Every structure is written in structure tokens, then in C-alpha cells.
Amino acid sequence: MGPLIPNGVIGGGWDFVIAILLGVAFGFILEASGFSSSRNLAGVFYGYNFVVLRVFFTALIVAMVGLLYFDYVGWLNLSQIFILPTFLTPMIVGGIIMGVGFVIGGFCPGTSFTGIAIGKLDALFFTIGLYLGIFGFSLAYPLFENFFTSGDLGNVTLMEITGIPAPYFAVAFTVVALAAFWGTMFIEKRVRKNMKQYKF
Structure with missing residues (x-):
């Protein structure tokens, strides 16, 4: 059945409409999850707020299990899903650069637009810096x-690299995520207690 557009279930002219609707829904979910606040986003690096980890781990688990289930019942052909090529070294370097920017600015590219949508000035400056960085990289490409x-x-995929079948990998990843939820809960309590004690 799916993907819907490549299989002709939905006409190709709907791709931009669907992209806009998904973008609006994604932005709404980010805002509802508190991702328009730079303090919430940066909190994961300082140990007082792990909402970013919980939301994204939850999204990954739901998407992963959902895709496997859809493939199992024949609603989706996983071989038709595009997988982004992996360029290992530049992706690692890019991840480090983005992580540093995340800590300094308190936003990632997506959440900065969510912040702008509700009038956050810091998100606006972050986004201006984002576009300046894109422009500079384009010139220096x-x-x-x-x-x-x-x-x-x-x-x-990780399943191909590790040799672990997808269902077993999904179970292992879910266990790791649940352990992370449990562990970060105690870290948050300890850090917030210290912040109150020292009045940070």
C-alpha cells in the first residue's frame, strides 16, 4: 500500500500539500511539548530537564514499531522508504557543531521556527544566525x-551494520529508551534539588 504517492494511491500533486500539513502538525507538537523554550531544550545538557530526550525517544519508538507493524500486515513496503545516505565522518563533525550550537543558542533549526511563531526574540536571532551559517557554508562549499x-x-541501517534483525533491534531500543527515562528522572531530581539549594 504505502508509500501512498509512489504507489499511485494519492496523486503526485498532493506532495506539497501533505508536506505543509505535516509541517504544521510537527510545529504544533513541538510547541505543545515545550520545545519553543530554549531553557527546556538546553536543560538536557545541564541535567535539569530531559523533555527533549523523552519526546524524541517516544517518537522514535512509535515510528519504529509502527513501521515494522505496517510492514508485517502488508500496509507498507519498507523497501520503498528512502534512507538517507550515511557519510560517517562529516555527519559526526556536523553533529558536534550542531550540538555546540544547541547548547549555546538553546535551539535547533526546527525548534527555532517554533519559537519565532510564538514571538521569541532569542529564536529570531538564532534563526538569523542559522541562515548566515547556511549562506557562509554555501560560499565555502x-x-x-x-x-x-x-x-x-x-x-x-543500524540493523544492517549490527546484523540484528529489525524486530529484535526494536525491542532492544525500547528497553534502552525505558532505562533512559528511568535514569534521567533521578538525574533531574538531583540536579533540581542542587539548583534550589544553591539558588541557581
């Missing part, structure tokens, strides 16, 4: 092109 395409592993 010829200097980084070889590095940008290095470490190409192709369209691989």
Missing part, C-alpha cells in the same frame, strides 16, 4: 566538498 562526501557508507 568548494573548499569542503571532498570532506562533505567522505566516509560514504551508502544507504545503510
